[in-house]
Amino acid sequence: MITVRRKLKRYETLFHNGDDFTGLYAIRSGFFKTSTAPEFGREQVTGFQMPGEVLGLDGILNDHHTCNAVALQDAEVCSLPLDRIAELSPLVKRLQRHVHKIMSREIVQEQDVMLMLGSMRSDERLAAFLINLVGRLHARGFSRSEVILPMIREDIGSYLGMKLETVSRIFARLIERGVVEVNQRHIHILDPVALNQSVSQFKGVHAN
Amino acid sequence: MITVRRKLKRYETLFHNGDDFTGLYAIRSGFFKTSTAPEFGREQVTGFQMPGEVLGLDGILNDHHTCNAVALQDAEVCSLPLDRIAELSPLVKRLQRHVHKIMSREIVQEQDVMLMLGSMRSDERLAAFLINLVGRLHARGFSRSEVILPMIREDIGSYLGMKLETVSRIFARLIERGVVEVNQRHIHILDPVALNQSVSQFKGVHAN
DNA sequence: CGCGTCATTGATGTGCATCAAGTGGTGTGG
């Protein structure tokens, strides 16, 4: 299949809200963040994407993008023109099915985020975020216990629906409890069990 | 295309979390709610669906559903076996494209909910919820100013990430301001402009 | 070195949850 590669530098934008949709993007290297840019109100980060994941699914609906995608590091993507995929689909039905799965995964993931934002305390949300992140990294061959966060505290806070100060304070509490070590962006998970408990402990408490 | 119809009574479940995925469902009549059922923690409503909308997109990913779909009223659905769609797709490429759009719409909508949950105050969330609801109903030929809510306060609260008491109090404030009339489930929107302002007023305030 | 960016930490305020009591509407059985 014909794909076009594109390289981006740190903080460069892959596409903006409103840009014409030309196709999906498969991330080859580098982290991205997606964010809304509503008329009123400031930006809200809607997700972080890593190599092997796909960007641009929002654009299919009305042939233009409804969010911004920004590289958090120098990055490289492959663009996948969707109509090309549709043309090939008779030949490669399995590929079509794959596209469905990718989109379904996105839907399910977003439901998890909604669950987080709607019914967890902020410390639980940060724990869930860390677990999700290391889980995805581990699936790509990285360490289960070490992460270098590619985003700043403000982005984490925006994604998790809290202020950067709160992110910082929760890290402080996790350090105090001996659950993690934190050095700026460098996170070392000392007690993964305790981290998991921070999330799953919420049973009836605070539940809607 | 071969579709199977199914009738449901109020509070009957269309599919549960964990059920095998057999295909999508198009709603012919009646409202539905979808909710997560995590191991720990109580249910969280992830969406409300009305006639003309599609249920079950979450099941495509791993061939089983990851949420519950419950009829809020007596309802009727058409099941659409997805493999059937895939088989037909060479013939009806446009249909395939339509499936993509439906999935993309779901993704975009969920991002809106994330934005709400992550960066709005609870009164703004309720206003946004009402506006979204009447908008979707209006597109189906219903009134712009009158709604009969098919769900209880607790469901609204769960969806919007707040407690039912808070929902009630916010309605009280809207009544006080002369924005709406509320009689149990019956909502009459007196001042749609003021309602819109309740949402869009949030500029820098509380923004993440 | 000095400046800008990012992060931490403290003091105070407030939005919403929590707990609790009471109202109204609806369905059921006597």
Add this chain to the structure above:
DNA sequence: CCACACCACTTGATGCACATCAATGACGCG
């Protein structure tokens, strides 16, 4: 047809989680 029970909803009093405001500290880069 009314009495009772149940459920949805409302409304009040109190407390806590997190935002806000503000100051300081750490790192990187020209």
